[in-house]
Each structure stands twice: as C-alpha cells, then as structure tokens.
Amino acid sequence: MKRTLLFTGLLFLTLLGCKSQQYTFEELPDKQLVFGYGGGMAGTVDTYVLLENGQLFHTNSLTQQTEELEPLSKKEASACFLKFEELSLSETDFDHPGSRYYFLEEVNQDAKHKVVWGASDHKPSERFLDFYKEMKNHIK
Template identity: 30%
Template sequence: MQRLALLMAALGLGLLLTQSCTKRLATRPDSYAGRQLLVGSGGGFTGFTTTYILLDNGQLFRKQHRDATYWPLGKQKRALVRRFFTAAEDTCLIKTTRYDQPGNRSRFVGWQQGEQTYRVTWSVADTAVPAAYPAFYNAFMAMIPDSVRLN
C-alpha cells in the first residue's frame, strides 16, 4: 500500500488516495505519538542493521539500514502487543537499564515515545547482558514471520 502511495505521489496522483490508505500511511513509526518497541540486529563487515518496530496500536514494521521506508508487516493482536510492552517495561526494565556493549554483531531492544528513548545493545557473544534481554529478543523475533525476517 505504501509503495502504491509513493508511486501515485510521484505521478501526481496523490489526491486519488482513499481515506483508509491515507490513514494507514499516517501511522508510521517516524510520526507516531504512542509507544514503540524497536528490536533488531546488525553489524558485521557491512554494518547493515535491520530494525523491527512494534507500535502500541499493534502495527508492526521493518526498516533496514539506510532505508527511508518503513515496510508494514501487518497488525498484531492486542493481547500479544500488551505482553511485549509489559515485558519490556516491567520485566526488562528498559527505562532504567543502562547497557551499551555492542560488538561486531550486535542485537538491541529499544523503547520510545516522543522524545523519550531507551535502548539496550549487546554483542551476540555477550554473556554479561541482563538475561531478560536475549529472552525478550528471541520472543520478539519469533513473532516475525520467516518470510519477511532479515538478519
């Protein structure tokens, strides 16, 4: 849907977008006012990073390093979204955990709302990272369909 909107805008056909298409495009991570979870990995020789973004309204996106586009991956069920936000905020304590130990290949979990941003980054081989983070990362990544998962 987003590709269609971009193509239509490039062709000067932006006024033909339906209300549902416009509404869908308006809910993007870069303009969303609600809470967001950002989970991803990257590094290595190329420094390529893939980030998956879950909005608290259930929408899931993927963004690749140096890519200006957020690719919609569908909407998650409300109960699942609530569990992930509760786990990040109450189990992982994302707002108070200070851990930034990237390596050649790193993973990260982040939380964001407006100007508030918290992030925990660790090397794939790191054994000192708080145990809740690798568990959270693995559970989150299990939610991403294999057909669209990168890294």
C-alpha cells in the same frame, strides 16, 4: 422506524470509533517498542518497531526501505509492552556492541533508552535475551 434507524446509526458510529488508529512509519505515535540487530561486514542495521495497536514496521539501513509487516493482535501487542515495561530499560545501562550486535529500545514521547549487546566479553541479562527472542518470533 425512526428509533431503529437512530439505533443503527449510533451502533455504526460506535463500531467505527472502536477501530485502532493506523499509523505510517513517517508518523509514529509517541510510544514504541524498538528492537533489531546490526553490524557484520556491511554494517547493515535491521530495525523493527512495534506499536501498541499491534502494527509492526521493519526498516533496513542498507536498502533504505521500510515495510509494514503482518500486525500482532492488540492482545499480543499489549502483552509485549507489559513484558517490555517489566525489563525497566530506563534503569539499565548496558552498551556493549560487538561486530554483530542486538538491541532493545524504549521510545516513550521524547525519552529514549537503548540496551545493546553483542560483545563476547559482556553478556546481557537473560531477561533481555529471552524477550528479544520472543519478539523475533513475532516476525512473520
């Protein structure tokens, strides 16, 4: 009986420890995948922040509101981060916003690197455009 109780207790503690840590927008982890768009007449910026655990946040600069969106599965989030790393943003220098612009940003501890496009006379790599479209498809 004691063995069963001990085993059940250990199993419960193990399962409890497996749950991913949940974050708030005010307290985000060091590693983030950030993307969004902005500009237009009002100059509004919509920013999305994906975390490795699948949590997805949205902020709007006009309303100053932040909301947590439906999360991605941990498997989907891992795939996104893997593809994101393959883009090698830190090795790319592309900052050509237009009146309406789009961006991808890598946040890793204190390092940040951002790629911005939208100007009609400067086209970004298809890899950036494809990845951006894929990320927008995750927003529900």
